[in-house]
Amino acid sequence: MNKFSEEQWINSVDQLAQNDFVVIDDFLDKQLFESIRTYFLNRLEVDGFSDAAIGALNQKQLEKSIRGDKIYWLERKNDIEMEPFFQLSDELIQQLNQLCYLSLSGCEFHLAHYPIGAFYKKHIDQFKGRSNRLISVIIYLNVGWKPGDGGELKIFKENGEELLVEPLAGRCVMFKSDTVPHEVMKTQVNRYSLTGWLLYQPSTLGYLLG
Numbered sequence: 096m097n098k099f100s101e102e103q104w105i106n107s108v109d110q111l112a113q114n115d116f117v118v119i120d121d122f123l124d125k126q127l128f129e130s131i132r133t134y135f136l137n138r139l140e141v142d143g144f145s146d147a148a149i150g151a152l153n154q155k156q157l158e159k160s161i162r163g164d165k166i167y168w169l170e171r172k173n174d175i176e177m178e179p180f181f182q183l184s185d186e187l188i189q190q191l192n193q194l195c196y197l198s199l200s201g202c203e204f205h206l207a208h209y210p211i212g213a214f215y216k217k218h219i220d221q222f223k224g225r226s227n228r229l230i231s232v233i234i235y236l237n238v239g240w241k242p243g244d245g246g247e248l249k250i251f252k253e254n255g256e257e258l259l260v261e262p263l264a265g266r267c268v269m270f271k272s273d274t275v276p277h278e279v280m281k282t283q284v285n286r287y288s289l290t291g292w293l294l295y296q297p298s299t300l301g302y303l304l305g
């Protein structure tokens with residue numbers, strides 16, 4: 096399914112284990128990238144996306160001063176055009192379980208649109224009272240992104256350094272959901288991504304949880 100060799104998987108998973116994050120360019124082959132981007136743009140045109148929320152269930156609140164993205168939760172059985180991507184996520188889970196001795200057993204993904212001017216302030220991806228998000232996965236769909244367009248992902252490293260990751264088409268960023276603070280810088284252009292979490296237990300409730 097994935098064009099990655101076993102060696103590439105080992106290399107990426109090693110980096111994730113050692114640094115708590117990894118950036119992988121050209122994570123998707125051209126055909127998969129095109130089909131995901133096309134699906135993204137179609138969905139956006141058909142229903143627009145909903146305002147994203149912060150926190151789980153009872154803490155759920157909308158807060159434009161913290162995050163301004165709009166999202167669409169994917170459901171494997173309904174969003175059949177995304178099936179090849181879900182198969183890749185199966186492979187990712189299998190590789191991580193095998194190479195890192197994790198016990199991941201599910202995932203949840205949404206499409207995210209950051210309109211011009213949107214950002215997401217510094218945060219970590221695990222909510223209080225809900226700790227089954229283990230690994231965050233973000234894949235960028237921004238064809239033609241260039242310096243000045245903004246919307247970089249800022250990663251706050253353990254040693255105090257900050258890393259700015261450009262949201263380039265086909266690039267994938269993964270990090271440990273409970274330990275890596277990060278922030279999305281204000282974007283000057285429409286910014287598109289596919290974002291998700293690999294879970295201890297499968298969740299069918301992502302869309303309720305922000």
Ligand SMILES: O=C(O)CCC(=O)C(=O)O
Nearest residue numbers: 215220233248279288290
């Ligand atoms: O899109 C990104 O670069 C990060 C998104 C993010 O931090 C989130 O959705 O929790």
Ligand SMILES: [Fe+2]
Nearest residue numbers: 218219220277
């Ligand atoms: Fe996040």
